[in-house]
Amino acid sequence: xxxxxxxxxxxxxxxxxxxxxxxxxxxxxxxxxxxxxxxxxxxxxxxxxxxxxxxxxxxxxxxxxxxxxxxxxxxxxxxxxxxxxxxxxxxxxxxxxxxxxxxxxxxxxxxxxxxxxxxxxxxxxxxxxxxxxxxxxxxxxxxxxxxxxxxxxxxxxxxxxxxxxxxxxxxxxxxxxxxxxxxxxxxxxxxxxxxxxxxxxxxxxxxxxx
Numbered sequence: 001x002x003x004x005x006x007x008x009x010x011x012x013x014x015x016x017x018x019x020x021x022x023x024x025x026x027x028x029x030x031x032x033x034x035x036x037x038x039x040x041x042x043x044x045x046x047x048x049x050x051x052x053x054x055x056x057x058x059x060x061x062x063x064x065x066x067x068x069x070x071x072x073x074x075x076x077x078x079x080x081x082x083x084x085x086x087x088x089x090x091x092x093x094x095x096x097x098x099x100x101x102x103x104x105x106x107x108x109x110x111x112x113x114x115x116x117x118x119x120x121x122x123x124x125x126x127x128x129x130x131x132x133x134x135x136x137x138x139x140x141x142x143x144x145x146x147x148x149x150x151x152x153x154x155x156x157x158x159x160x161x162x163x164x165x166x167x168x169x170x171x172x173x174x175x176x177x178x179x180x181x182x183x184x185x186x187x188x189x190x191x192x193x194x195x196x197x198x199x200x201x202x203x204x205x206x207x208x209x210x
Contacts, residue, residue: 006116007073007126010060011050014043021046022059022070053126061133068133070110074205075126085124090117091205092127098204105175108190108200110134129205134188140165140199141184168199179207 013019021043049055059072074091076082089097092115099112111132118126138146144161151157172179179186179201186203201207 006128007053008051010062010071010073011047013062014047014050014060019060019062022061061135068135069113070131070133072129072131073126074128076124079123082120082123082125086119086122090115090124090127092129093117095129095205095207098207098209101209102177102204102207105177107172107175107177108198109202109204110200134200137188137190137200139185140187140189143189143197144184164197176210177207178210179204181206 010019014021046055050058053075055073056075056077057073059070062069062071072092076085096112096115099109102109113130113132115127115129117124144165147161148158151161181203182201183203186201188200188202190198190200192198
């Protein structure tokens with residue numbers, strides 16, 4: 001109930017401008033098998049979807065007394081997924097518990113401050129993770145696209161960019177770390193004058209050490 005009330009407060013915060021909706025993915029519409037996802041465009045539609053529990057995943061930037069925090073919400077899709085998570089940790093808990101292990105090994109991703117689970121008996125209804133808010137970072141996809149454009153027809157420059165990315169991924173795998181949901185927008189490039197560009201990862205709920 002507390003997390004349900006929290007979601008209603010989040011919708012209030014967005015309407016009052018105290019929080020910003022950064023990302024959202026919508027639940028499938030069970031009434032229309034041809035329409036896998038709903039895509040409301042207006043702020044009003046998105047806030048209504050939050051209030052009604054019709055968003056699968058979304059991230060907000062929330063103003064707090066300790067500064068801006070990113071809060072990622074997750075809602076399991078359908079009864080089967082709720083039962084699935086009754087037998088295991090929520091995505092929010094998994095990502096939070098991975099943070100100290102990754103930090104110890106020098107793998108970068110936003111600091112995790114905690115998580116909340118809303119469960120009906122043991123079935124997961126909703127979960128949330130509170131994280132460090134990172135702004136004005138260049139995504140890996142944007143970085144690679146820009147690098148290819150700057151390289152033009154210079155194949156050696158393009159190849160060096162690919163080798164740079166391969167070295168980063170190889171280093172992670174050498175530490176037995178795997179990110180099964182790695183996408184161009186699930187990693188960001190951090191400039192480091194001493195060590196060169198480094199990668200910071202997000203969406204860590206399915207990442208793991210083998």
